[in-house]
Amino acid sequence: MDPKMFCYQCQETAGCKGCTIRGVCGKSPEVAAMQDLLVYVTRGLSAVTSALRAKGESVSRGVNSLVATNMFHTITNANFDEAAIRERIARTLSVKASLLARLGDTDGLPEAALWSGEDADFAAKAATVGVLACADEDVRSLRELITYGVKGLSAYTAHANALLKYDESVDAFMQEALAKTLDDTLGVDDLVALTLELGKHGVDGMALLDAANTGAYGSPEVTEVSIEPRSNPGILVSGHDLRDLEMLLEQTKGTGIDVYTHSEMLPANYYPALKKYDNLVGNYGNAWWKQNEEFESFNGPILMTTNCIVPPRDSYKGRMFTTGSAGYPGCTHIEANEQGEKDFSALIELARTCEPPTKIEEGSIVGGFAHDQVFALADQVVDAVKTGKITKFVVMAGCDGRAKSRSYYTDFARALPESVVILTAGCAKYKYNKLGLGNVPGTGIPRVLDAGQCNDSYSLALIALKLREIFGLDDVNDLPLAFNIAWYEQKAVIVLLALLALGVKNIHLGPTLPAFLSPNVTKVLVDNFGIAGITNVDDDLKILVG
Incomplete structure (x- = not known):
């Protein structure tokens, strides 16, 4: 029986071999196919940007951001919205067409750089460009290792970009690496060397995000964080994006609504510039995978800022919102305006109608080291x-x-x-x-x-x-x-x-x-x-x- 999909990018992949029917994460074969196609067209776009740079041409921050955000969308547990991913594919093809016109000479470009999306529908094309399209097991392994490393690095750069920090050399290398995963002349030794070079740029990307976070919010301080809820209505923020949390804290000042962090957002409580908000009152819950129970008992709206989504229960799906690279069908998505600002009034108005969080723990924990x-x-x-x-x-x-x-x-x-x-x-x-x-x-x-x-x-x-x-x-x-x-x-x-x-x-x-x-x-x-x-x-x- 032909597999409906194939994905093995996360640790929980089925049987430690690969998800072939439906993702353990909850993504459908249709979403998996569109993610495969988004990676493919982003590799093609990266081949074009790399060719432009080789000619001495510049590539805009907007294009760099598009590449990083595309890859961020395909990280495990980030985006389950097929329509949103299809829209990104179409946008990427449009941007690539404009860059191809600038480039002129297309000799030597891979097929992914030239595919326009017009000669087949997205689903048919996706079926030919997934992980298993590469027959050589070792080449496939290294190409995927590089691709997954770029996905991780894209997440770091996307967070830094949200705080107006950029590193053109990191963006250029990510695109070069993606382009090289299309190059059939590269053997195992070449790809091993590329993998190690990716690690060096990974250090640079991590340093960029560290500078962005500490530059915006100060150096984390040793902090005791309450894990007990208060008696006010609350909004729960999960994921990783500190800028999203900051905007929400600013908009909820003086409303009588408390803001809690969840899972990976816990460390936001350590930053001086975020600690100044008295409406940031502590952390609710534990690691991402417990969210079905914890989102249920929280009672108020939940904002998912990045990956770590567990498919929500119907009982609370209506009060779960997504933003940035996160997305789930049936959940309201909050888009940023051209200035990067987001309007969280829908969450605030919903919170006013909700009960305070149910107590699930007591005490506090210490972090900030x-x-x-x-x-x-x-x-x-x-x-x-x-x-x-x-x-x-x-x-x-x-x-x-x-x-x-x-x-x-x-x-x-x-x-x-x-x-x-x-x-x-x-x-x-x-x-x-x-x-x-x-x-x-x-x-x-x-x-x-x-x-x-x-x-x-x-x-x-x-x-x-x-x-x-x-x-x-x-x-x-x-x-x-x-x-x-x-x-x-x-x-x-x-x-x-x-x-x-x-x-x-x-x-x-x-x-x-x-x-x-x-x-x-x-x-x-x-x-x-x-x-x-x-x-x-x-x-x-x-x-x-x-």
Whole structure:
């Protein structure tokens, strides 16, 4: 039986092989097909922009943004709206036609750069350009690894762009990389080299977003965040986009409506410029995959700013809104105007009619340990290491997910000696940030240092490099530092490639290795970088902690 679709870009792909009937994430075969086609036409557009740059021509920020936003739309759990994706395909074809007219000479361009959308309907074309269109398993694996890394990097640049920060060199490289995934003359060695080069640009993209966030909102501060709801009606904000949250906070000032963060938006509570809003009152809920229950009990409107959508229940779909690259059929989508401003009055008016959130937790949690805050603790950290009070740092960043096997990360955190500090970012933190692990004995240093969103993984890289400098080491791998990272979607892919570009080795990745890595590509990563999967808590403790 021919598969209705094929997608294996996320950790939860069916059987760790590929979704062929319907996405585990909930996307339909029709949406999967349109996402495949959007990637295809964006690769074609990128071939044209790369050819223009090779001639010394410029490419506008608008086109760069179109490429990044297209790829962001295809990240796992971001956009389930077939009509919205079709509209992006049509827009991309129109922009590409204009650029082809500027380019003139089309010799040597791939078919994706020349396809106009007129010789077949979208569905028919999509059936010929999906993942399995490449027959060579290793070439296909590397092309997809590069594509997924670009998707992750596109998310970072899109967030930076929302805060008016741009890096033309990063945009140009992403487009060059996408164009090269169409080049049949490139073999495995060429694509491995391109993958590693992507990691270097991943570092640049992460640095760009870090500068954008801290430039707009200040450096995160150590903050105690309430996880108990108040008695006012509320609006819940999920996803990652800080600019969306800022606009909502500004529009809800003085209305008597509270604003809560959810999942990856929790770290917004750490930024000085956002903490000044007294209508930002805390965090509600846990990791993204629990949202069916938590959105139900929240009672008020929910704003999904990026990926992390779980197909909503009918009981609350009417009060779930999307914006940016997020989308779901039946949910109202909030568009930005030409100045990038968004009108959230529909959420505010709905909130006035809703009951306050139902209490599901009590107490508070502490976070805000981004690079500047950890640097401020440098003397204490060095002393604690030298005196043996801290024996190891374990980076447990990344993603959470539905798989029962992810309880491994809770058990691993519980089993760590009290002298071990967890460095984290991303929603993986929800596996252990409410365990009450306390401080390292004899120090004031918390055993869980939360740097923020997956978007803030750059902080963990900077902390590692700073520790290497402080201890006078030539190699970051000589630090008392281990990596036990959970992954789920494509932003984790670019974080992994960025860490490899920074020279980090012996990363353990779980709960499974990516299905899109062929045996030969996996061997390259194992042989050259010591990439490994997870086994069980006891054996992995011996390997990672000793």
